[in-house]
Every structure is written in C-alpha cells, then in structure tokens.
Amino acid sequence: MSAALLRVENLSIGYDAGIGQIQALRAANLEAHGGEVIGIVGESGCGKSTLVAALINLLAPNAHVNSGAIYYKGTDILTMDRESQRHLRGPDIAMVFQDPMTTFNPVITLGDQLVDFQHHIDGVSNAEKRKRAGELLARAGIPDPELCLRRYPHELSGGMRQRASIAAALLMTPNVLVADEPTTALDVTMEAQIIHLLRELRTDYQGAIIVVTHHLGVVAELCDRVYVMYAGQVVEQGLVDDIYHAPKHPYTRALIACDPAHFEEHTPILPTIAGRVPNLLYPPKGCSFADRCDMATSRCREITPPWVRISETQYALCHEARP
Amino acid sequence: MTALLDIAGLSVNFPVAGGLFDTLIPGRKRYIDILDGISLSLKSGETLGLVGESGSGKTTLARSILGLSPISAGTITFNGAELRSRQSFTNMRRSSAMMFQDPVASLSPRMSVGALLTEPFIIHGVVMQNRKVKAEELLSRVGLSKDMANRYPHELSGGQARRVGVARALALHPKLIIADEPTTGLDVSVQGEILNLMTELKTLMGLSYMIITHNLAMVRHVSDRIAVMYLGRLIEVGPTREVFKKPLHPYAKSLIASEPQPDPRKRRADLAIKGEIPSVLNRPRGCEFHTRCSIAQDRCRSEAPQLRAIGIDRIVRCHFA
Numbered sequence: 001m002s003a004a005l006l007r008v009e010n011l012s013i014g015y016d017a018g019i020g021q022i023q024a025l026r027a028a029n030l031e032a033h034g035g036e037v038i039g040i041v042g043e044s045g046c047g048k049s050t051l052v053a054a055l056i057n058l059l060a061p062n063a064h065v066n067s068g069a070i071y072y073k074g075t076d077i078l079t080m081d082r083e084s085q086r087h088l089r090g091p092d093i094a095m096v097f098q099d100p101m102t103t104f105n106p107v108i109t110l111g112d113q114l115v116d117f118q119h120h121i122d123g124v125s126n127a128e129k130r131k132r133a134g135e136l137l138a139r140a141g142i143p144d145p146e147l148c149l150r151r152y153p154h155e156l157s158g159g160m161r162q163r164a165s166i167a168a169a170l171l172m173t174p175n176v177l178v179a180d181e182p183t184t185a186l187d188v189t190m191e192a193q194i195i196h197l198l199r200e201l202r203t204d205y206q207g208a209i210i211v212v213t214h215h216l217g218v219v220a221e222l223c224d225r226v227y228v229m230y231a232g233q234v235v236e237q238g239l240v241d242d243i244y245h246a247p248k249h250p251y252t253r254a255l256i257a258c259d260p261a262h263f264e265e266h267t268p269i270l271p272t273i274a275g276r277v278p279n280l281l282y283p284p285k286g287c288s289f290a291d292r293c294d295m296a297t298s299r300c301r302e303i304t305p306p307w308v309r310i311s312e313t314q315y316a317l318c319h320e321a322r323p
Numbered sequence: 324m325t326a327l328l329d330i331a332g333l334s335v336n337f338p339v340a341g342g343l344f345d346t347l348i349p350g351r352k353r354y355i356d357i358l359d360g361i362s363l364s365l366k367s368g369e370t371l372g373l374v375g376e377s378g379s380g381k382t383t384l385a386r387s388i389l390g391l392s393p394i395s396a397g398t399i400t401f402n403g404a405e406l407r408s409r410q411s412f413t414n415m416r417r418s419s420a421m422m423f424q425d426p427v428a429s430l431s432p433r434m435s436v437g438a439l440l441t442e443p444f445i446i447h448g449v450v451m452q453n454r455k456v457k458a459e460e461l462l463s464r465v466g467l468s469k470d471m472a473n474r475y476p477h478e479l480s481g482g483q484a485r486r487v488g489v490a491r492a493l494a495l496h497p498k499l500i501i502a503d504e505p506t507t508g509l510d511v512s513v514q515g516e517i518l519n520l521m522t523e524l525k526t527l528m529g530l531s532y533m534i535i536t537h538n539l540a541m542v543r544h545v546s547d548r549i550a551v552m553y554l555g556r557l558i559e560v561g562p563t564r565e566v567f568k569k570p571l572h573p574y575a576k577s578l579i580a581s582e583p584q585p586d587p588r589k590r591r592a593d594l595a596i597k598g599e600i601p602s603v604l605n606r607p608r609g610c611e612f613h614t615r616c617s618i619a620q621d622r623c624r625s626e627a628p629q630l631r632a633i634g635i636d637r638i639v640r641c642h643f644a
Contacts, residue, residue, distance in 0.1 A: 043513075272515040
C-alpha cells in the first residue's frame, strides 16, 4: 500500500471544563489513502466530532491537544501556524457538514458563493469560475445547474442543498474530503441518492473520502475501511466486510446487533446495550467498555486493553480479541 | 374491536399567499391541498405506522387529529364521538397525547422536569394529591431516577429528554399517543431502549400509538399496520408484515428498497428511486407518483388511480397493483 495521505498518530484531545479536562479523544490512530472511502462510526460522545474538528483544524478554543500528531503528506498539521492551517482548508482538506442549511450564507445566491469559494485561484475570470461551479453542480446531480446558481439556499430542498455543499467541497479539488453525517438530515430516498453520488465520485476522484456517521447502514453501503469509536478511543478498525461479518470487539458486535435494520422479522423487543457511556472527565482505568460488556473480567477493569492485531487489516482494542 | 380513532375523507388545505389581484377579487383565492381525502382508522390497542418522505403530510395529519390544524373537509371520530367544535377537541386532547419530534425543544427551558410532568394536570384541571409524588411516580414509570425532577431540560441527554417526553405524554392516562419521529437524533442503542419502553407501556396501560416516521427499519418492528403517504394522499395501507414482504405500490416498494442495509455484501448497484417529491403547489397530473415511477405507462400520466381494496385488509392507489 502506498504512503498514507493522512495519518493520525496517537492523538489525544481534551476539553477544559473548569472542574477538570474531558478526555474527548484518547490515543486515536487513523490512516487514509488516496482513492479510499473511510468510515468512522460510533455513538454520540464517542469523539468522532472532535477527531473531525482536529482534521480540519477547527477545534473549539477550550480544546487541548495533549499528545499526538496529524500528518498530512508527511507534515504535522497541528504544529503549523494558523495561516498555513487556513490555507490547507479547502484545496487540501475540505468538509461537508451535517446541516446543509447552515453551510451556505442565506442572503447570497449560491452562484455568487460558489464563485467566492474559488477566490484563491488566480488568473481565472469570474465567468469561468461560475461555469465551473455549474459543471460541479451538474456533477453532483442537480438537474438545472444554471437555475440553481441564481437561487438562494432556502429555495432548495434539503437534498439539493446537500448536493450543492458536496459540489462546493469538490470545487476545491481537495485531497481529503471529510463528510460529517452527510445524510442524517435527509429522507431515506435522498439518503440513498447521496450515498450513490459519493460512491460515484470515488471512481473519478483521486483523494480520500472520510465519512463520519452513526448510521451503520450508510457505512456498509459506502465505505472500504471502518474505524469504530467508543468513549474517545478507536476500539476496532478493519475492512468493511470484516467489521460487519467478523467483528472482534464486543462493542462493535453490540452496535451491529442493535441496528433494527438487521432483522427481517417483526421483533417487538429490540436489543440494546445496557448501561451508559463512561464519564470522560474520569476515564476508566481499564477498558472503557468493561462496564457494559458481558465478557468483562477483573483484568478488563484494571488493565488497559492492548491493540490486538487480528489480521493485516483488522485490529481490536480488547483483551479477549483473538485472530 | 371497535375503532378508537376513525378518520373519513379528511382534507386540509391552506390558502396560498397570492398577489394583489388574488386579494382584491373574491373567489380568486387559491388553496393548496396539504391532505386530500385521508380515510384511516386505528383500533384500540393497535400501533399504526405512518410513513412517507418530508412534505408528504404526515405531521399535518397528526396536527389535524389533535385539532391543531383546521380541517377543510371530512370527519374525525374519536372514541365514538365526532370531533367538530373546539370543546370536543379539547376533550379529545385530554385522553390523547403527542410526543413531539424534538424532545428538548418541546420542553420549556425554564421549567424543571418535575413541573413539566405535572403541567398537563394543571392545564386540564385534573386534581392531583401531591405534585412531587406524582412527578416521581411518572419518572419511575419511564425508568428515570427521582432526582431528575429537579433538573432542567438542558441538563438532560437526548435519551433522557425522550423519556421525559414519554412520561409527560402518559401523565393523564391517555388512550392514544401520537408520536412524531420518536427516535430521530438518537443513537441506535438508545433508540431500542425508547421503543422497548413504548412497547412495554402499551401493554401495561392499554395504549394505542400512531407513530409518524421516515425510519422504516424502526417502524417495521413496532407497528401492527402501516400507512404510506405521498403528497398528502394515502397510497398504501396494510399489515406491516405483509407490506414489507410484498409492497404493492411502486413507491412503497422503492421506499423499502432505499433503506441502507447494514451489510456490505448486500450493496445495491442502482438506485431504487430518483428525484424528489414534487411540490404540492404543482401536483403532477394523473398518478402523482408517475414522475418517479419505474413502471409508469401512458395511462398513469392522464388518469389518477383510486384507492382499491386488495384482499381483506390492504388498500393501494395504483393502476397496476
């Protein structure tokens, strides 16, 4: 495999909360190669948003990078000065946000905004920039791009706005495209269309796509490799087929078992994961999932679990995991 | 079993804000049909799932049942009495409850959970012995601890706020609970907890539910019957199991096929449905689904299909079902 386009190494981030620091991300590792679609799954509070914010250098002011690095093309982007970080956003790492309504300025037409987004490109006239914006809107599946360019964001439906925000991200021809819950705000029919669009894009797009979601169905439909996160840690990583058909971490197994889309037959009592996510102000000493795990032993509660290599592509953070 | 709720030919339309001419000339005022000729019944103890894309009129239907949207035509009968006057709707709301889509937004940020839970008693003038005891009783019924009563809505997690929403809906021992997207925004494991709680309370308290959602994976497990809406009209109604096994309307079929499968080996190569739901301001002629339908013929473009009964308990609005 070629050198990773983006590599997150041992990244720990905490938020100052007055009474202490919330350990939102603990020693996370991640790699993304060109032409790959990566999925990051986990429930609320597992640290996915913190990881994404770190990737695009938009961490909240009270966030502290306690350790680790994010290498983009070999350079640590966390040690760059703010100005260089700003230059990375867009042409190198672009982002599609969850809520397509707040992506755009409501009082400027889409066309004007999409032209503005290209302000860093020199020697190209505005008319050409507009033409290019129109082409990308068409690429993102908008039926009448010329009309769309003259519209304001509120005149488009949610699905169309999300297509437009994907087009806006692609306008920069980024090397890494990060999509945070790109389909959560949409209907199933629109969700299927956006998944289809993202899947189509990867064929003619050389960069890496990172999709962050809590929806297991979206990951299964779209991604090549998956990182499962729990309580600020990556607890399992692997190829999508291995994660769904041979999960090694008990949390991954429980998460998949909970998805109601899994049962064909009518199931009146749905499976759940008993217990709560640990308080990350005081992360547990041993395994973070021990309290909710039915395989947990005293060792799990006391000793930090190892990162067990299952195969060349699959790893799990669990004492009990075996290849 | 008799029907608890019976809706017959319900229509809701809203006037369109037009130009100067429309306001000056009487009779020029235009209306858009948000709901058109909805006939649906809900038996006591039954769970009905109402599904459709955004803009299909699901929420308007729920609002009109509770008397929150004016009805233009048709009748609603609840528990044997027809709902017409404001008073009849007020009485109806005494024995029914709504769970709103956004649980945090539906709770007043300035009231404690305890006060929120006992507010329905005060609104409807129901006597309660002790406010604090009542609130604690309701909290324990939905699996929350007693000290939650002193918290404020912003201090609750998404799942806890949902539970408070359920507790508030249960306060007056309703017969019917209308739940608008009861699990959106929740994690899968918490979603299961809320649905299990709702199922448990249903048997315990003899409730009937109308669950409005676009989450098909969820509605499949909790509802007995399912009604699919498209542009303010019912297009298919039937027992959940049968509809999922063999959907008759092409829209229901593609809606079920659109649901992402949590199995990478079952990836779909092509799209089940393309395009968007048309605007109610500009309804397509003939069958309203023909613009997105894969089996549409000339007949569909000119002639609107009527609802037809198939078998004993299924109805469908399609020429070719």
